[in-house]
Amino acid sequence: MDALKAEIAVKRKALAVPASEGARPAKYMRRGDLERLKEEQEKQEREEKEARLREEREREEREREERRREKAAAKAGSACRSSKSPHPEGGPSTGSPAPDSALSFNISNEETVRRLRAKGQPIRLFAESDKDRRLRLRALELIEEKDHERHGGQNDFKKALEDVENVERQMKDRQVQDESIRDKGKKKDSEVSLVSEILDLELVKTDPDKLYPIIYYAMKRALKEWEQWMDERPENVKRTTQGKLAAATQRQSAEYLKPLFKLLRARNLPPDVLARIAEIVHYMQKRQYQRANDSYLRLSIGNAPWPIGVTMVGIHERSAREKISADQVAHVLNDEVSRKYIQSLKR
Structure with missing residues (x-):
């Protein structure tokens, strides 16, 4: 109706233009009249376009409403058929889609x-x-729940727990194998025990190269004893949460100590780090764990009586200051690799 009224108004204005101009020739028109006609034409086209869009929208709404009614009728028919069908329990039928639809409908719009x-x-x-x-x-x-189940996030500690379970399976398989491997392992343990005698701290000043094999075999022996102690625990202790966490800690420490063993084999440790690790191994062999912990603290965070970074009184470093501050370096802050093997050494 709006489009029809607009069309009638345009025709009426078109008939009224020649009468207002009087005897003026039809081939001459003013610019204002041309602009007015152009605006009216654009307005008419815009109204027609809006009318078409309105009609299309109404038609789509009618079609959508019809489809909804058909779906509702189909659901009602299926519900009637399902209610008429017999059930062994005698109760009403509960299909699988009903709980999902009920849950979705219970959520508010907000x-x-x-x-x-x-x-x-x-x-x-x-x-x-x-x-x-x-x-x-x-x-x-x-969809998000399925993706989360398919791609679960993993961290280092979870990976260590999985490695512990894999190691347990491998240990069971290894126990079934030949006993010759165990004999070889006992021979190696005896060799390690012969080499890992009590470390002499005088070697730090006299012959530091002799410290590398002693430290290497002492730490290897301690790590192996830790692993054997973890394996000899009762099965009910291993299955507990604390038992799994302890096994994961041991596995993680063994992984983090690999860079330190590599440096010991290459004999490429800094002198101050070598001295502190030698002290830790010496006190550990003598079972003086308090002194070993003090050496660990001097290795990890240093022994400076001032905050970290405040090591000079001037802007230039003096030779005497270099000698004084040589034992006050916080090696745990150097990089991530050194932090990991220093903390694993404490464990």
């Missing part, structure tokens, strides 16, 4: 909008009803 915004999704699509929006949210949540 909660639906909040969840969609949290997922970065549009809160409403074009011509989407509240029911369709809740169903879309439910589908997104199901």
Whole structure:
């Protein structure tokens, strides 16, 4: 009706223009009249376009409403058929889609909008009803749950726990094998025990190269004794949470100590680090763990009576200051690799 009224108004204005001009020739027109006609034509085209869009929207809404009615009728028919069908338990039929639809319909509109915004999704699509929006949210949540189950995040400690379980399976398989491997292992342990005598701290000043094999075999022996003690625990202790955490700690420490063993084999440790590690091994062999812990603290955070970084009184370093501050370096702050093997050495 609006389009028809607009068309009648345009025709009426077109008939009224020659009468107002009087005897003026039709081939001459003023610029204002041309602009007015152009504006009227654009307005008419715009109104026609809006009318067409309005009609299309109304037609789509009618079609959507018809489809909804058909779906509702189909659901009602299926519900009637399912209610008429016999059930062995005598109770009402509960299909699998019913709980999901009930859950989706119980969510309020505010909660639906909040969840969609949290997922970065549009809160409403074009011509989407509240029911369709809740169903879309439910589908997104199901997809995210499946993706999370498929791609679970893992950290280092979880990986260590998995490694412990793998090691337990390998240990069971290894126990079934020949006993010759155990004999060789006992021979190696006896050799290690012969080499790992009590370390002499005088070697730090006299012959530092002799310290590398002694420290290497002493730490290897301590690590192996730790591993054997973990394996000899009762099975009920291993299955507990604390038992699994202890096994994961041992496995992680053995992994972190590999760079230190590599440096010991290459005899490439800094002199101050070598001296502190030698003290730790010496006091550990003599079972003086308090002194070993003091040596660990001097190795890790240093022995400076001032905050870290405040090591000079002037802007230039003096030779005497270099000698004084040589024992005050916080090696645990150097890099990640040294931090890991120093902390594993404490364990």
